[in-house]
Amino acid sequence: MTELCPRFEGAMEIISKRWVGLILFELLDGAKRFSEMESDLPISGRLLSDRLKMLEKEGIVERNIYSEFPVRIEYSLSKKGKALKPVIQEIQNWANEWMPFENTEKTNAR
Known part of the structure; x- marks a missing residue:
């Protein structure tokens, strides 16, 4: 059995936190103000602030x-x-190919 790499595990812990992927995707186009992200993402201001602080602490x-x-x-x-x-873009490509459309409607309704 292959042992899980601690570096990979650490990276997945960061990236897999709820809303982190969407925040990273939002910032791919360039710098944004907090208020812009808050209005673009289906996330509370408090949680967005917490995630941004965590990502800042991680140097991301x-x-x-x-x-x-x-x-x-x-x-x-x-x-x-x-x-x-490239990781985020590949996840988007995978989602476009494999995620049923009805799941995206549920996500956007939040």
Whole structure:
């Protein structure tokens, strides 16, 4: 029996947390403000904030603060986060091929 690689297990723990995949997908197009992500994703502001903090701590997301009035804060993928792009795109390709359409309607209704 093949032993599970601790690095793979650690990566899956991060990526498989609820909403993380959608947050990463949202940031693939570039930096976003919190309010933009909150309106685009079917997730509460508190949970979005928690996930962004976790991703920032892991070095996957960067929080950029701009000294303007009012202060502007944007979130973007770090180099480490951008390296996930092909993984996320492949998951999307797999979903397009194999996930029944009715499942996507249930997800979007949340």
